[in-house]
Amino acid sequence: MTNVLRSVAGTVRGRNLAPVAGALSASAAWAQLSGGANVNISRQSGEQSEGAIAINPTNPQNLFALYNDLSGGMRGAVSFNGGATWTTRAVGPGSDGLSASIGDPSVCFDNFGNLFLGHLTSSGIGTQVGLSTNGGVSFSTLTTIALSTDQPTVTAGVGAVWVTMNNSSGQRLSGAAVTGLGAAGAFSALSAVAPGSNSGISGSFGGICIGPSGQGAIVYQNANSGQGPDSIYFNLDADGLGAGAMGPRSTITATNVGGFDFLPAQPSRSIDAEAGLAWDRTGGLRNGRMYLVYTDETVNENNDMDIMFRYSDTNGTSWSAPVRLNDDATTRSQFLPRISIDPASGHLAVAWYDCRNDPANTLAQIWGTASMDGGATWIRNVRISAGTSSAVGGNSFDYGDYTGLAMYNDVFYPIWADNSNATGDNPNGAGGAMDVYTARVALCYPNCDNSTAAPVLNVNDFVCFLSAMLFGNGYANCDGSTTPPVLNVSDFNCFLNRFAQGCS
Secondary structure, eight states, rough: OOHHHHHHHHTTOOOOOOTTTTTTBBOOOEEEEEEEEEEOOOOSOOOOEEEEEEOOOOTTEEEEEEEEEEEEEEEEEEESSSTOOOOEEEESSSSSSOOEEEEEEEEOTTSOOOOEEEEEESSTTTTEEEEETTTTTTOOEEEEEEEEOOEEEEEEEEEEEEEEEEEEEEEEEEEEHHHHHHEEOOOOOOOOTTTTTTTSSSSEEEEEEOOOOOOOOEEEETTOOOSSEEEEEEEEHHHTTTOOOOOOOOEEEEOOTTTEETTTEEEEEEEEOOOEEEEEEETTTTTEEEEEEEEEEETTTTEEEEEEEEEESSTTSSSSOOOOOOOOOOEEEEEEEEEEEEEETTEEEEEEEOOOOOTTTTOOOEEEEEESSSSOOOOOEEEOOOSOOOOOOSSSTTTTSSSSEETTTTTTEEEEEEOOTTOOOOOTTTTTTTTEEEEEEEEEETTOOOOOOOSSSSSSHHHHHHHHHHOOOGGGTTTTSSSSSSSSHHHHHHHHHHHHHHOO
């Protein structure tokens, strides 16, 4: 069998069959991304931006999106057909089970089908967490933190829901146990400021994730770093909702992107490094691996910004070398990345704004990539947005402070601000105010050789798969098994089944 595999592998040309960990740019990868039609969720006059999106794992056709409406408050959108159509409404007007909102939305589903929402209230500018048990049709309030806060982020899993926010020039957290649909307990008292997050810095622009044992981890940077340079900081709560305190601050990496870094494509609002975390809780080969995505600049203030990736197998104690995810050969800006992990497969998706196609470095599109082997290799970048947008000369909010992303069953949905009017249904017209868009992006597993010419699935994909198995590439573990030998005939049968299903 080995000799046959070696013979077959020899027929594959021009592929990186044995990716080197820690490379400075993303390696060639297996499979293909197929972007679906762009959908304008908001279809509303005025400015909308800073979208968040979530997929219900108990019904993957149920999506919920939440975004800022700059004319006042937030709007939410529900889909029960996989994002093909959406029903929108005001969320947080003060009469729908939530307090009046001024925005900063964050949303997530847990494995029970609970949908959690985080936002800033207009009264006291506090953070509020809401709950929906019907996929986002209605909400009730779980907790309100009546303190001056900013940028709340909510996440859930392993029997818990957490919210983190900036307060007292540092990062604060609160959490609650969750035992079933609609069964969320009382939130803990707001924790003391995360150790070190307000010591010589103002820890902000944070992200949070939950580990397979219920651990909690946060990342953030210094809001006082201006144009940069800065650092990405990290704290771990090793016992999650337990009585133990959060651990001390550590530094993951330096970055030339500061807390308020202006660039040609985002000239009014500026950007931060937008560090984001994801943690594998699938129980598979990379269970317990933590992932980080962030923005760096090759030289401070040269506007050549890249989307960078690292991972940790030590609960954040040590991290892999950085990998650049944008595969363009330009010196233009990529910014506001978002990472999501598929809770079913452990595969990863990342999406971001990208100026690679504009020599003036001001016009942006949404691009993305995915990894099926824990970040060892990445599928070549694909353009997701049908149109090209510009924040230059627009409102002072530009694209906003962040994008959103959700992934399940090898399908992911980014959400972004867009004024291209590529779909012809932005009431403000092309180049006007921003609407909020999404698209369904599918990961085509059996297209191993990354081909685009019809027929996309062909005999070369079988050769490619066998080569991956020969070289021990994680891609070949189609069935996700963990019992040695991990790569076996069951994986080939799995590949045959996926090949028969095609790409959809």
